[in-house]
Amino acid sequence: MSVQHINVLTDVFLITCIVQRGRAKAVLKAAQDAGAQGATIHYGHGHGVQEMLGILSVAINAEKEIVNILVPSDLCDMIFEKMSIAGHLDTPGMGMIYLTRIEKAATYIPQHILDAISASDAQKSDV
Amino acid sequence: MDKPQKIRYGKLIRHISLRQNIISFNDFAHRQLALRQQSRKKKRASLRGIDIYRLLAPYISSRFIAQIKVVLPLAVYLILFQTLVLNQIVSEPVKILLGLAAVVLGLMLFMEGLSKGLMPFGETIGHNLPAKVSLPTVLLVAFLLGIGVTFAEPAIGALQAAGSILKVENAPYLYTLLNDWSTTLVLIVGLGVGLAVVLGTLRLLYNWSLKYFIYGSLAPALGLTAWCMQDAELSKTLGLAWDCGAVTTGPVTVPLVLALGIGIASASGRGVSALSGFGIVTLASLFPIIGVLLLSLFVAASTTPEAIIAAAHAGMHSAASAIPWYAESPMQEVLAGLQAIVPLVVFLMIVLRVLLREKLPTPGIIAYGIILCVLGMIIFSIGLRYGLTALGAQAGSLLSAAFTAVEHVSESPIYPWSIGIGIALIFAFILGFGATVAEPALNALGNTVDTLTNGAFEKKVLIYAVAFGVACGIALGVLKIIFSLKLAYLLMPLYTLALLLTWLSTEEFVNVAWDSAGVTTGPITVPLVLAMGLGLGNAVDAIEGFGILSLASIGPILTVLLTGLWVQYKVHKKHRAMDQQVQGEAA
Numbered sequence: 054m055s056v057q058h059i060n061v062l063t064d065v066f067l068i069t070c071i072v073q074r075g076r077a078k079a080v081l082k083a084a085q086d087a088g089a090q091g092a093t094i095h096y097g098h099g100h101g102v103q104e105m106l107g108i109l110s111v112a113i114n115a116e117k118e119i120v121n122i123l124v125p126s127d128l129c130d131m132i133f134e135k136m137s138i139a140g141h142l143d144t145p146g147m148g149m150i151y152l153t154r155i156e157k158a159a160t161y162i163p164q165h166i167l168d169a170i171s172a173s174d175a176q177k178s179d180v
Numbered sequence: 181m182d183k184p185q186k187i188r189y190g191k192l193i194r195h196i197s198l199r200q201n202i203i204s205f206n207d208f209a210h211r212q213l214a215l216r217q218q219s220r221k222k223k224r225a226s227l228r229g230i231d232i233y234r235l236l237a238p239y240i241s242s243r244f245i246a247q248i249k250v251v252l253p254l255a256v257y258l259i260l261f262q263t264l265v266l267n268q269i270v271s272e273p274v275k276i277l278l279g280l281a282a283v284v285l286g287l288m289l290f291m292e293g294l295s296k297g298l299m300p301f302g303e304t305i306g307h308n309l310p311a312k313v314s315l316p317t318v319l320l321v322a323f324l325l326g327i328g329v330t331f332a333e334p335a336i337g338a339l340q341a342a343g344s345i346l347k348v349e350n351a352p353y354l355y356t357l358l359n360d361w362s363t364t365l366v367l368i369v370g371l372g373v374g375l376a377v378v379l380g381t382l383r384l385l386y387n388w389s390l391k392y393f394i395y396g397s398l399a400p401a402l403g404l405t406a407w408c409m410q411d412a413e414l415s416k417t418l419g420l421a422w423d424c425g426a427v428t429t430g431p432v433t434v435p436l437v438l439a440l441g442i443g444i445a446s447a448s449g450r451g452v453s454a455l456s457g458f459g460i461v462t463l464a465s466l467f468p469i470i471g472v473l474l475l476s477l478f479v480a481a482s483t484t485p486e487a488i489i490a491a492a493h494a495g496m497h498s499a500a501s502a503i504p505w506y507a508e509s510p511m512q513e514v515l516a517g518l519q520a521i522v523p524l525v526v527f528l529m530i531v532l533r534v535l536l537r538e539k540l541p542t543p544g545i546i547a548y549g550i551i552l553c554v555l556g557m558i559i560f561s562i563g564l565r566y567g568l569t570a571l572g573a574q575a576g577s578l579l580s581a582a583f584t585a586v587e588h589v590s591e592s593p594i595y596p597w598s599i600g601i602g603i604a605l606i607f608a609f610i611l612g613f614g615a616t617v618a619e620p621a622l623n624a625l626g627n628t629v630d631t632l633t634n635g636a637f638e639k640k641v642l643i644y645a646v647a648f649g650v651a652c653g654i655a656l657g658v659l660k661i662i663f664s665l666k667l668a669y670l671l672m673p674l675y676t677l678a679l680l681l682t683w684l685s686t687e688e689f690v691n692v693a694w695d696s697a698g699v700t701t702g703p704i705t706v707p708l709v710l711a712m713g714l715g716l717g718n719a720v721d722a723i724e725g726f727g728i729l730s731l732a733s734i735g736p737i738l739t740v741l742l743t744g745l746w747v748q749y750k751v752h753k754k755h756r757a758m759d760q761q762v763q764g765e766a767a
Binding site: 071075106108109110111112113127130141143144145146147 | 544
């Protein structure tokens with residue numbers, strides 16, 4: 054009986070960034086320029102800050118876009134910063150970003166990369 | 181292979197990236213809580229100037245750019261055409277430029293005000309009214325709202341502006357309709373829209389077919405047109421009547437009326453299908469035609485052309501001597517803006533408070549929206565007068581210089597007659613195509629159609645079909661003005677063809693096709709095309725320059741119906757081929 058293998062990724066962080074509807078593209082571009090790969094965007098409805106801003110709240114769209122990106126731990130700080138700058142998150146009502154540690158993840162990994170990794174692991178163990 | 185690395189990549193990144201200022205959320209939350217307890221009443225966040233700037237800059241610029249994208253290409257096209265093809269310098273460029281800027285600014289303010297101030301009313305009323313009062317009351321409110329939105333429609337102002345270009349001797353009935361009877365005219369159009377909302381809502385409620393409504397409203401419209409054609413003076417008002425249908429379905433009417441209609445239909449428990457909401461726009465563009473035709477018959481019965489000409493001349497003399505301060509240009513627009521929006525708001529307010537007994541969720545923001553609406557309307561109509569109408573009229577009158585001699589254009593005709601006519605037609609065609617492709621409402625319609633037909637009728641196909649129809653319609657309209665063709669001879673066969681195609685098509689395509697005509701005629705296209713037609717009409721001494729818009733409405737109806745039939749045929753053929761394949765395999 055053959056054992057089925059799955060490739061489990063570790064050192065994964067999840068960046069979640071909530072921005073106004075229509076702004077996700079800019080944030081995503083910044084993340085990808087900084088080395089992130091794919092992303093998932095979904096829609097949500099924000100609540101809270103508008104009540105505090107009074108008439109200025111007209112400038113804020115309560116409809117939000119939520120960007121989820123899985124990033125390698127080495128890059129997570131860099132991407133986090135680039136995204137928060139691109140999203141203008143230091144402005145009231147613009148949204149927020151947070152980083153979560155992920156225990157493990159699994160997805161498709163190209164065969165040649167798997168080979169390269171196992172080769173370098175073998176080399177490491179030789180040293 | 182790689183040597184094992186000594187420096188971790190993450191450490192390198194740490195060094196070159198930003199310095200993070202770390203604050204504990206515990207601290208932040210404690211401080212905020214303490215502050216809030218100190219000043220119970222003041223819940224507002226205090227913002228620095230830079231924060232307000234950062235907050236408002238993208239808010240304003242994105243809305244500004246959205247309007248620029250619509251106005252700028254058209255203006256650039258008109259100006260380039262005028263300078264490069266006709267070799268004429270744009271006269272009064274500063275005034276026109278300022279006018280165009282006012283159009284962009286006004287439209288931006290107006291659209292934002294509409295979504296913040298008026299739409300919440302429409303949605304609240306549409307959702308809650310059917311639950312609280314009986315159906316006849318709901319329909320009465322819908323009817324009155326239809327009248328109210330017509331007065332608030334920015335493109336209606338274009339009609340009045342068009343009236344001022346007209347010469348009274350050429351078409352006395354038309355002149356009096358647009359000048360002395362202008363309020364009645366808008367009221368009649370409003371009645372038509374109101375009736376359309378009522379019947380459209382009933383249609384949604386009882387799932388009636390739109391086809392019968394189209395047959396039922398086109399028959400009297402075509403009949404009255406045939407009747408008016410008999411009279412030489414009356415036939416000149418036909419262009420106005422058929423154009424009114426296109427004017428009504430603008431940026432105020434369509435969303436507000438749809439919000440109400442769909443709200444009523446969904447609250448009554450009928451499921452909201454992809455098709456609900458369609459049809460009201462169609463009816464709102466057909467009924468006003470009948471209304472205006474009847475009004476012109478009434479005017480013709482009550483007064484004679486001679487009396488109108490005499491009165492207009494007398495009026496001109498007295499008007500030239502003393503124009504009251506409130507009828508002068510900027511004040512007139514301010515008053516018109518207030519007149520358009522305030523009654524609508526008061527009406528909506530009364531419905532909300534008296535019938536619904538509900539309070540507005542966010543009165544401050546709604547007030548802000550209404551103020552923006554009024555301001556936007558005022559600025560837009562000032563811009564309309566000095567920018568769009570002036571530019572369109574100029575382009576129209578210069579267009580004639582391409583093929584005939586025009587007194588104030590030296591070296592005219594610029595081109596030999598046949599080439600000149602060709603250039604004029606190509607100009608009109610591209611103008612129509614470009615203006616339609618840029619229309620944002622068409623994009624939304626395209627998405628609906630795409631999902632409705634499971635992708636068989638692609639969005640791109642719809643947009644190009646509509647744009648091609650509008651372009652052909654506008655080119656045909658220019659031909660009509662140049663050769664003084666009788667509009668009735670053009671409209672009657674085209675609408676008869678449309679009826680035939682409607683009879684052949686399925687309900688979905690009928691809905692989409694007839695609505696596409698209303699959707700295409702936005703607040704930029706209508707004044708521009710109207711002014712161009714009138715300018716051209718004056719330059720070639722045509723009797724009147726109306727009718728282009730009506731031809732631009734029938735164009736997309738025909739093209740979309742035809743494309744729909746073609747798509748249907750293709751799908752049918754594909755299904756048959758697949759069936760045969762399946763049968764062959766089974767055998």
